[in-house]
Amino acid sequence: MAELSPMMKQYFEIKEKNKDSILFFRLGDFYEMFFDDAKLASRELDLTLTGRDCGQKERAPMCGVPFHSCESYIARLVQKGYKVAICEQTEDPAKAKGLVKRDIIRVITPGTVIESGMLDEGKNNFISSAFMANKKIGLSFCDISTGELFITEISGEDLQDQLQDQLISYNPREILIGGEIVNFKTLPNFIKEKLSASVEMLTDDEFGYSICLDAMKNQFKENDVNSIKDKKEMVSSVGALLSYLKVTQITGYERINTFEVYNENQYMNLDYNTRRNLELTRTMMNKEKKGSLIWLLDKTKTAMGKRLLRYWLEHPLLNIGTILNRQSAIADLVDDTVQRLEITESLIGIFDIERLMTKIVYGNANARELRSLCGAFENLPQIKNLISKFDSSLMRKLTEDIDPLEDIHQLIDTAIEEEPPFSVREGGLIKEGYNEELDAVRSDMNNSTSLLAQIELEQKEKTGIPKLKVGYNRVFGYYIEVTNSYKDKVPEEYIRKQTLTNCERYITQELKDLEGRILGAKDRSFGMEYAIFDEIRKVVANNLDRIEKTAKAIATLDVLTSLANVASDNNYTRPEVNQSSKIILKDSRHPVVEALLSGAPFVPNDVTLDNDSNRVAIITGPNMAGKSTYMRQVALIVLMAQMGSFVPASYAEIGVVDSIFTRVGASDDLASGQSTFMVEMNEVANIVKKATKNSLLILDEIGRGTSTYDGMSIARAVLEFVADKKKLGAKALFATHYHELTVMENLLDGVKNYNIAVKKRGDDITFLRRIIPGGADDSYGIEVAKLAGLPDWIIKRAKEILKELTSGKTDDKETFANISPHSSEDDMQLNLLDTASNAVTDKLKSVDVNTLTPIEAMNLLYELNNMI
Ligand SMILES: Nc1ncnc2c1ncn2[C@@H]1O[C@H](COP(=O)(O)OP(=O)(O)OP(=O)(O)O)[C@@H](O)[C@H]1O
Numbered sequence: 001m002a003e004l005s006p007m008m009k010q011y012f013e014i015k016e017k018n019k020d021s022i023l024f025f026r027l028g029d030f031y032e033m034f035f036d037d038a039k040l041a042s043r044e045l046d047l048t049l050t051g052r053d054c055g056q057k058e059r060a061p062m063c064g065v066p067f068h069s070c071e072s073y074i075a076r077l078v079q080k081g082y083k084v085a086i087c088e089q090t091e092d093p094a095k096a097k098g099l100v101k102r103d104i105i106r107v108i109t110p111g112t113v114i115e116s117g118m119l120d121e122g123k124n125n126f127i128s129s130a131f132m133a134n135k136k137i138g139l140s141f142c143d144i145s146t147g148e149l150f151i152t153e154i155s156g157e158d159l160q161d162q163l164q165d166q167l168i169s170y171n172p173r174e175i176l177i178g179g180e181i182v183n184f185k186t187l188p189n190f191i192k193e194k195l196s197a198s199v200e201m202l203t204d205d206e207f208g209y210s211i212c213l214d215a216m217k218n219q220f221k222e223n224d225v226n227s228i229k230d231k232k233e234m235v236s237s238v239g240a241l242l243s244y245l246k247v248t249q250i251t252g253y254e255r256i257n258t259f260e261v262y263n264e265n266q267y268m269n270l271d272y273n274t275r276r277n278l279e280l281t282r283t284m285m286n287k288e289k290k291g292s293l294i295w296l297l298d299k300t301k302t303a304m305g306k307r308l309l310r311y312w313l314e315h316p317l318l319n320i321g322t323i324l325n326r327q328s329a330i331a332d333l334v335d336d337t338v339q340r341l342e343i344t345e346s347l348i349g350i351f352d353i354e355r356l357m358t359k360i361v362y363g364n365a366n367a368r369e370l371r372s373l374c375g376a377f378e379n380l381p382q383i384k385n386l387i388s389k390f391d392s393s394l395m396r397k398l399t400e401d402i403d404p405l406e407d408i409h410q411l412i413d414t415a416i417e418e419e420p421p422f423s424v425r426e427g428g429l430i431k432e433g434y435n436e437e438l439d440a441v442r443s444d445m446n447n448s449t450s451l452l453a454q455i456e457l458e459q460k461e462k463t464g465i466p467k468l469k470v471g472y473n474r475v476f477g478y479y480i481e482v483t484n485s486y487k488d489k490v491p492e493e494y495i496r497k498q499t500l501t502n503c504e505r506y507i508t509q510e511l512k513d514l515e516g517r518i519l520g521a522k523d524r525s526f527g528m529e530y531a532i533f534d535e536i537r538k539v540v541a542n543n544l545d546r547i548e549k550t551a552k553a554i555a556t557l558d559v560l561t562s563l564a565n566v567a568s569d570n571n572y573t574r575p576e577v578n579q580s581s582k583i584i585l586k587d588s589r590h591p592v593v594e595a596l597l598s599g600a601p602f603v604p605n606d607v608t609l610d611n612d613s614n615r616v617a618i619i620t621g622p623n624m625a626g627k628s629t630y631m632r633q634v635a636l637i638v639l640m641a642q643m644g645s646f647v648p649a650s651y652a653e654i655g656v657v658d659s660i661f662t663r664v665g666a667s668d669d670l671a672s673g674q675s676t677f678m679v680e681m682n683e684v685a686n687i688v689k690k691a692t693k694n695s696l697l698i699l700d701e702i703g704r705g706t707s708t709y710d711g712m713s714i715a716r717a718v719l720e721f722v723a724d725k726k727k728l729g730a731k732a733l734f735a736t737h738y739h740e741l742t743v744m745e746n747l748l749d750g751v752k753n754y755n756i757a758v759k760k761r762g763d764d765i766t767f768l769r770r771i772i773p774g775g776a777d778d779s780y781g782i783e784v785a786k787l788a789g790l791p792d793w794i795i796k797r798a799k800e801i802l803k804e805l806t807s808g809k810t811d812d813k814e815t816f817a818n819i820s821p822h823s824s825e826d827d828m829q830l831n832l833l834d835t836a837s838n839a840v841t842d843k844l845k846s847v848d849v850n851t852l853t854p855i856e857a858m859n860l861l862y863e864l865n866n867m868i
Pocket residue numbers: 593601602603604621622623624625626627628629630769
């Protein structure tokens with residue numbers, strides 16, 4: 001067998017160490033993939049598969065992507081869950097002796113993306129690490145593009161459920177798991193179906209306590225590490241994550257210089273179904289942002305603010321103090337419109353400082369990005385000044401945290417060109433006047449350039465060739481070009497280098513000497529520029545703590561301003577948030593439906609819920625009356641209040657709830673083999689298992705997915721469980737079409753009936769959208785069906801059947817069986833037909849048709865026709 005070429009040998013050595021990644025092997029201006037990687041990439045990225053001679057009989061399958069547009073290709077692979085190992089030349093090809101050295105500079109995995117083009121600017125890109133031992137789970141979430149790291153410990157009952165709820169609230173793209181977590185048999189399916197994240201199994205050694213503790217010590221301040229070092233599972237989770245980042249990122253992960261330990265009881269619990277049902281970040285129907293709560297609330301001006309707003313929305317608080325702090329800051333902004341609008345304006349154009357800093361710390365930010373950072377700092381002094389006038393404690397803290405960073409701004413501004421090129425190795429980065437030495441080298445370079453022009457002139461005169469010019473190419477540098485018609489005038493000392501169709505190119509000793517000076521000056525100047533640029537980049541990186549603190553403050557201010565703008569534009573009110581267990585709302589509205597309604601205005605409604613005589617509200621009323629809207633608006637208002645936001649109501653008192661659970665709408669999960677009813681019952685089971693008396697439950701038409709009697713029985717049993725203080729005793733809104741359930745008001749403590757009023761005139765109904773005490777008198781299903789355009793025949797027939805069913809003569813089943821399968825109209829027509837056909841038969845019996853004359857036959861036919 002023939003020997004592999006040296007380059008392919010090098011390829012195989014590198015590939016051997018990165019078997020589970022697609023290897024992007026840098027060759028010139030391309031990243032090439034070979035063998036199975038090439039086949040996979042060609043399939044996934046629609047690339048043409050070619051072959052490369054590799055010293056063997058068979059050519060190596062190969063495909064490539066251009067270096068300059070590689071991001072979009074990598075993004076597509078990473079989004080599909082693949083890892084991409086980037087292999088670069090690690091020495092200057094010009095200085096290499098033999099084959100250029102190459103090595104992996106970074107492995108990009110779904111959870112370790114930092115490239116802005118591959119990230120959603122308004123969403124964190126988390127990688128998570130979960131390790132379980134001793135019935136405890138250590139869990140961490142890290143966004144390496146911003147340097148944020150959140151860690152927690154989960155203990156107690158239902159660890160898998162708790163873990164899933166935590167994973168849902170951070171939505172990581174990649175999850176490292178190990179220890180006893182492998183026993184959670186349904187977890188992989190959950191991760192695949194609900195999170196679409198990729199999973200990496202790590203070994204117990206990788207989660208080993210002492211290795212992990214060392215990894216933490218290398219990364220964080222001693223005091224920080226000491227504060228959690230007894231939480232072994234937590235240490236294992238963070239340590240294994242750091243080691244994974246070290247292996248994949250190789251450099252730059254030092255950006256993660258601190259962490260935040262959170263307690264899962266710090267935040268309201270929202271499970272997967274509730275997040276989906278309340279349409280927090282996208283709608284259920286179209287999976288679109290428009291129509292979701294975030295769409296309404298997000299008026300942020302910066303990417304940092306966008307991400308933080310999303311975080312607040314996905315993590316409503318339980319701590320009243322923190323909620324009140326946010327509220328007071330929003331109140332400051334709501335009350336001072338002029339100031340608020342000025343702040344809003346000064347936030348516009350502030351770049352993503354958090355993600356820029358990551359690139360700077362990684363050492364791969366270019367001069368343009370440094371300029372963007374400088375631009376982001378421009379308004380800081382003004383913003384600090386604007387908010388210093390406010391009184392609330394959060395505003396005071398933000399004023400303190402915002403560092404105007406004038407020194408860094410000035411450093412970048414005086415050093416870096418306004419519009420530098422993307423490349424940092426080809427000059428044009430540093431402003432004239434910033435560095436004397438650089439200016440001197442540059443002037444040498446420029447003088448040399450004018451010397452070239454002088455040479456051209458001199459040679460023209462000396463040789464008498466008018467069409468002579470000095471040019472440059474990459475192959476043999478500076479040359480003199482003479483058109484063919486003057487070839488005979490070329491002096492002897494010219495050395496011919498190239499012949500083209502119309503001209504010849506020459507070099508001279510004088511030109512080569514000058515070239516040495518020019519290129520030397522150019523190289524030196526570019527080298528100096530890069531060194532100065534890199535130094536500035538390092539200075540900025542060394543100020544990470546100051547810059548990061550400012551970025552966080554700007555993000556917080558942006559979120560507060562966004563919420564204040566929404567509150568002011570939509571006439572929201574500041575809710576009174578307390579521990580009262582009450583939810584009292586006056587004139588409350590559904591924030592999103594209200595914003596989307598174009599015709600008639602939204603009809604506001606009141607709400608009274610508490611843990612006493614108003615625990616459960618049974619809501620009846622016709623279809624389309626607004627039951628679901630009403631229930632969701634209560635849940636959304638509670639959630640908004642616990643985010644710290646103002647709410648759409650004229651008055652609101654919110655006793656904090658520990659969780660919101662919802663069971664709404666019909667959905668099936670055919671992929672996991674579950675019918676609509678199974679999904680519904682699973683969700684109900686989950687709610688009754690996890691809810692506490694401090695939870696808020698939204699139960700919309702429980703039991704509708706099965707037969708009437710079974711459904712009604714289940715609905716009543718759930719209602720009894722929820723309402724009964726000895727069992728659950730939680731606050732709940734319970735919408736149902738089973739009017740029979742309204743009797744529960746008399747049978748159970750704490751249950752109240754409400755209905756959404758409609759006005760009926762003849763066959764037509766008008767929706768009033770007002771919630772009023774008492775059960776609904778009728779369900780008006782048929783009237784709504786008529787509104788929906790069901791044909792008259794079906795409507796009439798349905799009314800007939802309903803009349804029989806509600807006549808109350810016998811039990812429903814018997815009555816239903818006794819109803820004729822024809823409508824009364826059908827029966828009438830059948831009777832008529834019967835009579836006519838009898839008359840015709842009688843008539844025909846009375847005549848002998850064989851003896852009729854043609855005229856008599858015609859008359860008979862005429863007579864028969866009239867009978868029918
Ligand atoms: N308070 C309101 N003011 C104005 N329009 C409303 C109000 N409540 C609901 N609506 C409108 O009525 C539509 C139907 O409301 P919703 O889906 O809540 O009815 P429903 O009673 O739950 O119906 P069903 O029993 O068929 O599920 C909503 O899409 C909304 O546009």
